[in-house]
Amino acid sequence: MIKVENLDVVYGSKDKSNHVVRGVSFAVSRGETLGIVGESGCGKSTVLRSLAGLEGAWTGSISFDGKPVGKVRTRDELKLAQMVFQDPYGSLHPRHRIGTALAEPIRSMGAGDGWTRVAEALQQVGLPAHFASRFPHELSGGQRQRVAIARALILSPPILLLDEPTSALDVSIQAEVLNLLADQREERNLTFILVSHDLSVISHMCDRVLVMQNGVFVDELTRQDLQAGVTHASYSRELFEASFL
């Protein structure tokens, strides 16, 4: 479903350049959930942003569903992958009502004004339809993250890119959001890439995990590895031990 080869991201130029992602390659099959873990600054979010088309400075090749995509995406390419961001407070426009925020992707894709699908989208993520007339500040953090997920799903993309979707939430709310994501994955046969620094969230959600350090993948763990606590690199061992006190 997703194929990435030799993805390189460099910020700045010449002597001031910062090589953030160093030639990573990976593939994700349809319906699979891939996790990427690593500490802040290792380049995991940059990989995700390149996939979403938010990053302009990448080289290499990215293809969705067998078709290579460029730096500037067409509408059809954008419809393939949607992103959910970390901070539900920052990712919703504070002065747009929830309905406006949810109809926005449909409007910008030129598929009508989208209002007719708002109620349905809200119900799918377990929120009442009358929330459409509310503003983001009238919602709790968990409810806002649900809206962000509804907004990402409203174009029915086959791929969902999740950048730390629950790290701003309480554990009890995190469980609700993770369950919602798992349900949607089952219902729509979605392909996920989940970026997080929380190994317990990753191992709950993912079939396969890539451990990232300084812009490269240093380890790959399967679900069985995670359950048994098996690691193949010293860095992932360290990360593992730090996560489970």
Added chain:
Amino acid sequence: MIYWTRAMPDLDQTPVLSVRDLNVRFGRNSIPAVCNVSFDVGRERIGIVGESGSGKSTTGRAIMRLLPQRAGVTAERMDFLGSPLLEKTERQMGGLRGKDIALIMQDPRYSLNPVLTIGKQVAEAAKLHLGVGGKDAVARARDMLARVRINDPDRVLSLYPHQISGGMGQRVMIAMMLLARPKLVIADEPTSALDVSVRKDVLMLLDELVRENNSGLILISHDIRMVAAFCERILVMYNGRVVETLSRLEDAAHPYTRGLIAAMPDPKHPVRRLKVLDRKSIEVETNP
């Protein structure tokens, strides 16, 4: 380093802090933010856990008397080393804060002054609380930074907060707060802004220094497993009340505590769906 070796273990076993029926109410709000909270802190580590809005931070701030004017704080007893905190004047509290009771907050980016160097800020703590001047204060700041395992303290002394990482910033905060060897340390989510990989180091360091000073620690967090790993006792708060006091997670009996534990994904015991809190049954249990 000399003044650390001078520290003799204090064998006093009376509670550092004793709180009975603490109530906090904001404005004329009919629902109290903190309701009848009672606990004692000896020379030990206790943890307060709960979701956001459960009143755990408010409890910490009420002890420090840092809540705004409109917050009505009442308690049958809130004694720090035997003297009532609520009867102290603002001036007396100023003398206690930082010196005898220290508060470590969540994000070092917001709790350090962005326009002063690390050296100035840590030395200021030494000047204020230890009554030493100029060069001596800087020397103590350097010793303290070395104590929190910062490799080249001389370089860090001259840096500004934006030039250091979050983990190092939190170490600087710990250095600053524990420099005066306070009797009680309140750590309010000290690691939630940090990466998992540095979280453990920071907690270990905090634990080690608190043990060495023989002071009490209140660790406030939403992460029940982390708190359980570090504290001797855990207070579980829900809607401003302490619903349960535990010494081991396995003993959890209250549905809220069990719900919190079950809501955390555990890689060793994978489940297809995580349990979510059943708030109705918790409501029934807490207010029969």
